[in-house]
Amino acid sequence: MKFFVDTADINEIRSLAETGLLDGVTTNPSLVAKAGRPFREIVREICAIVEGPVSAEVTATDADGMVAEGRSLAEIADNVTVKVPLTMDGLKACRSLTQAGTKVNVTLCFSANQALLAAKAGATFISPFIGRLDDIGLDGVELIQEIRAIYDNFGFDTEVLAASIRTVNHVKLCALAGADVATIPPGIIRQLVSHPLTDKGLEAFLADWQKTGDKIL
Numbered sequence: 001m002k003f004f005v006d007t008a009d010i011n012e013i014r015s016l017a018e019t020g021l022l023d024g025v026t027t028n029p030s031l032v033a034k035a036g037r038p039f040r041e042i043v044r045e046i047c048a049i050v051e052g053p054v055s056a057e058v059t060a061t062d063a064d065g066m067v068a069e070g071r072s073l074a075e076i077a078d079n080v081t082v083k084v085p086l087t088m089d090g091l092k093a094c095r096s097l098t099q100a101g102t103k104v105n106v107t108l109c110f111s112a113n114q115a116l117l118a119a120k121a122g123a124t125f126i127s128p129f130i131g132r133l134d135d136i137g138l139d140g141v142e143l144i145q146e147i148r149a150i151y152d153n154f155g156f157d158t159e160v161l162a163a164s165i166r167t168v169n170h171v172k173l174c175a176l177a178g179a180d181v182a183t184i185p186p187g188i189i190r191q192l193v194s195h196p197l198t199d200k201g202l203e204a205f206l207a208d209w210q211k212t213g214d215k216i217l
């Protein structure tokens, strides 16, 4: 499973890119607003740091407007993926942009039927928002399982990009469900490495090593 980071914070992206664990980045208008800097500037900087796909979302709501914004965003760098919402206009824009060779991430997916439509529209990625489904008492991971089964039934090559990840357990469950990608907030990526038994075990190993008085180098 690929790891994207879900943020527009350049410092976070730079620091996570250094770990070698980062396969891409997703942003959305709310994350860009939080970063408080011009959108195009942020996208350009992220694309220079990360080689993989960087999702930049359109804000027009009509298909022609989305296509125009998408084309313009795609000109920023070769690794820009244009993000469009899962509306009928978004699907029209998706078809048009992918036909022109631009990668498209269809976002705000909350049902398997929506995901089916996105694949038929030629989406590169579909973004089911699992945390927001959990928030309303539904099962976000179940949606990932359903989309995986449908895409496998018909051989769609649209990648399942699990989004709205809230916990480390979400990451594990998405991997088990066969998501191609998870886009994860920076704090949760960092939490993935932690286990109290790792810390305790390392402490004990180092204490015993000290007693030997030996050196490796």
Ligand code: E4P
Pocket: 006, 026, 027, 028, 107, 127, 129, 131, 132, 163, 164, 165, 183
């Ligand atoms: C995905 O591309 C979105 O940016 C994101 O995962 C939304 O997550 P949220 O529900 O925590 O806002």
